[in-house]
Structures are given as C-alpha cells and as structure tokens.
Amino acid sequence: MTMKALSLYTNMIISLSILVLYNVYQDIFTLRVIETVLISVLTAVLLDGVIIWKKEHKFRFPGGALISGLIISAIIEPDFQNQFIYFVPPTIAILSKHLIRIANRNVFNPAAFGLVATSLLFHDGITWWATNPIYVVAPIGLFIVYKMRGWYLILSFLLVTTPLYIIYGRFNNVNFTDSIGLINFFFVLFMLTEHKSAPLATKARVIYGSLVGILSFALHFSLPQVDNTLVALIIGNASAPIINKWVMPRRPHNNAGNKQATEPVTG
Amino acid sequence: MVRLSMTNGGAVNRWGIMLGSTLFALIILLSPMNAAEGKHTDDLELSGEVKNGVREITVGAYKYGYFPNPLVVNYGEKVRLLMTAADVPHGIRIPEFKVNTLLPLGVTKTIEFTASQKGEFMVHCSVYCGPNHGKQKTRLIVR
Numbered sequence: 001m002t003m004k005a006l007s008l009y010t011n012m013i014i015s016l017s018i019l020v021l022y023n024v025y026q027d028i029f030t031l032r033v034i035e036t037v038l039i040s041v042l043t044a045v046l047l048d049g050v051i052i053w054k055k056e057h058k059f060r061f062p063g064g065a066l067i068s069g070l071i072i073s074a075i076i077e078p079d080f081q082n083q084f085i086y087f088v089p090p091t092i093a094i095l096s097k098h099l100i101r102i103a104n105r106n107v108f109n110p111a112a113f114g115l116v117a118t119s120l121l122f123h124d125g126i127t128w129w130a131t132n133p134i135y136v137v138a139p140i141g142l143f144i145v146y147k148m149r150g151w152y153l154i155l156s157f158l159l160v161t162t163p164l165y166i167i168y169g170r171f172n173n174v175n176f177t178d179s180i181g182l183i184n185f186f187f188v189l190f191m192l193t194e195h196k197s198a199p200l201a202t203k204a205r206v207i208y209g210s211l212v213g214i215l216s217f218a219l220h221f222s223l224p225q226v227d228n229t230l231v232a233l234i235i236g237n238a239s240a241p242i243i244n245k246w247v248m249p250r251r252p253h254n255n256a257g258n259k260q261a262t263e264p265v266t267g
Numbered sequence: 268m269v270r271l272s273m274t275n276g277g278a279v280n281r282w283g284i285m286l287g288s289t290l291f292a293l294i295i296l297l298s299p300m301n302a303a304e305g306k307h308t309d310d311l312e313l314s315g316e317v318k319n320g321v322r323e324i325t326v327g328a329y330k331y332g333y334f335p336n337p338l339v340v341n342y343g344e345k346v347r348l349l350m351t352a353a354d355v356p357h358g359i360r361i362p363e364f365k366v367n368t369l370l371p372l373g374v375t376k377t378i379e380f381t382a383s384q385k386g387e388f389m390v391h392c393s394v395y396c397g398p399n400h401g402k403q404k405t406r407l408i409v410r
Binding site: 077079122123124127128129130131132133134137172173174178179181182184185220221222223224225227228229 | 330354355356358360362365367368369371372373389391393394395396397398399400401402404
C-alpha cells in the first residue's frame, strides 16, 4: 500500500501524527504532553462523533475532527496548570464547525477558531510546540499541499509575505534566515490549505492567500495578545464567501460560470 | 478493501487508522519518560537587585530562550522587568500576572507587576519568532 492510495484524510492523520509524535519524542516527552494530545484528540473525535450520530442516526468516523484535534494538540501550550483548559479548544472547534455554517460548509477553520477563542478566554494558549523542525514539517507539509491541491493558496501567501519579511529584516538588522524564519511554515502548509473554509476557484484562492498573508504580517508585530496567523486565517475565512461572490461571473443563468466557482481547482 | 465513511464525504482507509494507531502506541511505549527537573527553588539565587523597593531585573530575549533563566523573586515584591530582544522581535507572556507584551528590536520595554502568588509560573514568548518558537520559555519562581 502506498501513501498515494490512501485517502486525503488518512494522509493528513498519519502526517500530523508523525509530526506530533516526533516532537513528543524529541524533547518534551512528559505525561502532561501526552495528556494534552490525548485530551485534544479524544474530545474532538468524541464530540464530533456524538453530533454526527445525533444528526444522522448513524456512526461515521469523524476524520476531520481527528485532524482538528491533532492540529490543536500541536499548537496549544502543553504546560497549563489547569487541565480543564485542554477540553476548551477542541470543543469550541467542533461546535463552530457544526453551528457556524454558510451553504453547508463551515465558515471557520475549526482548529484556528478553537485556539483563538481559547487564547482570548484564558489570555494564553498558543505556542506551536509541535510544529518544527522544518525538515520534518516541509516534506510532509508539501505532500499534504499536493494532496489538497493547495498550491495557489500557499504560493500567493508566500509571494506576499516573503518580500514583506525580508524588507522588515533589512530595516531592522535581522539577517535573511531569521527574517524568513518569521514565516510560520506549519501554518502555511497545514492550516491555510484547509479546503472547507477556503475558496475553491483559482482567482479566489489567490486573493484569499494574499489577504491572509498581508493580515498575518500586519498583525505579527502589533498584537501579542493574539496569534497573528490564526487571527489572519479567521478573518480570511470570514471573507471567503465575499471573495467567492466577487470572483464569480455575474451571469445567474450560466451554469458554466457557477461550475467554475464551485469545482475544486488543480492548483 | 473495507472503508469507513467520514464526516466530510471522504473516506478513511482501515490500514491508515491501524498504521497511525500503531505508530502512536509504539512511540509512547518506546520513549523514555523525562523526569521533571527537580532542583529545589530555595537554592536558586534571586534575580536582579532591589532598587527603591522594586526588584529590577534586566532580561534578554533571544532565539530561543530568556536570560536569566529562571527568574526568581520573593513573594509580595514589586517586580520590574527591563526587557530587550536580541535577534528578532520576541514577546513575553505570564498569564497569571497579566503580562503579555511585544518586545520589538532595539527597544527596552519596562514591565511591572507584583508577585502576588507563590509558585512556579511558565513564561512564554508570545510572538512567533522562528521554527522553535514553542521552545522559548523560562520559569518565574515566586518564593
């Protein structure tokens, strides 16, 4: 069996599991960290499973929730004194997925929404502890981008942010490597490409990726109270329906035009 | 091949779940448990010095840590942190004392709070500063 033969969700689950476990194994392997991962993942999966069962009266494995749980566990602070907090982001994530919807799609990236809400509620929470090193993140992240067809999203984001960070570095005596290091590649490869809350048409994706990139840079050095990339993503998510509407051809009876805006792209 | 249906219309492969679970279990079983660092906090020197009734500590933030490490103060003291970022912009977050500040390059930021709770508190960087941003932390020990 090859990775190519596995479904997109299975690939995501395996890739994120490898990344989280690599970081758990590398340097901060404690019971607390394992608890963080297990609580995030199990809360997301169980809650989503129950909601699906209530809605559809049948069990379907909540793969999307498992991915959200893994992403949350890779980002949330593993040293909270009060372990109750670990139940909060996956719960908010899954509830937002089911409650905040437009046209049968969740508006917000569930993990980003849950994490930002938690950080605002508890003034803490986001450390990106299991989102490195780059030689692990990059290959599996690029594989996910390939599977998700997310090239337009990440390229538009990077084409906007990379020059901005380089210019910022030049004016502030930050060397080139450190300037590029300010770009959160885990976010770019694993979160920006989430297809349910991102636009589908190519032009809309380019606008969306650029918007998230500009916001992410603008917020980076202005608001330490919130995570710049996650807030930028949430604003981007909220703007996605508007961007979709904007790029859609204004021919209401033209089926070809509608098809262009709703079919996944191969970018 | 048996496939389980998924919430989002996709499909998950049974082998994928088995492989993921096995990896998870193997790494947990084979990994060494880190023992908690157990140095007695009474042995640690107080950080900085007291000036006009305020404990003033000069703190440097760098990729990926803070100096001094840990920060040690007495319970009930007023604490003033004079903070600078050495290489890229950093941040400092101590939620228990409502501290969350951006540390831009070339600027010394002054942060004041009262050490009104005893114990050990995690101090984190609150601004993404590079791939190992998650490892940039220290402890604030109030004794």
